[in-house]
Amino acid sequence: MIQAKGIHKQFGALHVLKGVDLDVAERELVFIIGPSGSGKSTMLRCLNRLEVPTAGSVVVDGIDLLDPRTDLNHARQRIGMVFQSFNLYPHMTALGNVTLALRKVAGKSRAEADEIGHAALARVGLAERADHRPGQLSGGQQQRVAIARAIALEPRVMLFDEPTSALDPELVGSVLGVMRSLRESGMTMVVVSHEMGFARAAADRVLFMDDGLIVEQGPPAQIFEAPVHARTRGFISQIQRH
């Protein structure tokens, strides 16, 4: 589903990604962990071209994202993204957030878009909150609206960048619950997160990134219990202490 090869990313003199290869199969859930500044977000953002890699290739669902002839806006509808800070549109209702792209990009009528939007909100357990503004919702509810906004477009892949790290601990569970049900529906997912419990339960593969490279990868049990590299061991023991 995703084939990223030899990804390099430089911000001026700062070399953030130093040749990352990432293949994700259909229906696979790949988890990315690593210390702050290791390039996890940058890598994820290369997968929908919010960042343009300095070198390398990115193909998602057969679409070459770095080909200048690619219709990027069309491609991005197949790649849902969920951000740490939700990034909901504060001037619109939950339903308005979910239906904007349906109406403006997917070309649906308002009635069609509203129907799809209500269904998407129901999937994340927020059918009753369709008319609420983001400011009237809890963090967990906002993040679930953000997930609904992405899945309403029927993406082939979902990218999550630390979806629960801005949430109060008691709200994390509701968001992870939605992610788990997405997983069960067969969605291909790439998740940057340090929710180890979720990774153990749901991930097919865990990647450990450090300093712009994938240091080690494998099934969750192997990465968490028997990491090969010293840097992975150090990082795992560090986050397990929290």
Next chain:
Amino acid sequence: MGGWERFAETFLNAKVMERYWPDIVAGLGTTIELAALIVLSGLAAGLALAVLRSFGVRVVNWAIVFVVDLFRALPPLVIIVLIYFGLPSIDVVPSGFVSTWLSLALVLMAFSEEIFWAGITAIPRGQWEAARSTGLGFGETLAHVILPQALRITIPPLTNRTIAITKGTALGSVVAVTEILGQASSAVSNSYNPSPLTLGAAAYLVLFLPVVIFGRWVERKFR
């Protein structure tokens, strides 16, 4: 004659006022017309420049910043006089009305561009990224996500600046525009009595006091 009678005779002369109030009302009409044109064209041009600037083409943005700074630095009266007395030498002969309109619209364009631009850049990057990640294009993101939020925060400063610049219509009297002050001045020289100026001041109050009060309300509502 006591002090008060002399004052009333000079500034509140009933005969003179009766004679000239229709002129002042005509001037009020011209001022309203001029002000409306300045507000509409000035704000539209300012918003257009701010949107153009958001495309981030470096040469274009340098040009915008240069023009904006130019019209923010020049005194409005200097611009009016330049256009009214300067352009005829290249065979463009604008009327006093057009000179005043154009000048103040340019000044409002410059100031409002800065305010619109500040509003656009105040919207967090995450809003752009969220919209673009759902496939919205640059223009759609700007129109549906960024501008509605940006305009809301620009309303209070924009209202104040618009009021301040619109009051500059009085400068039109210098280039023979028959707006309120122009009408009042000629009435003064015809009647040898300053009472028409009192009427003129009253006309400005009738026009701008409600606008200022509206501005105060807007400020409270949107801040």
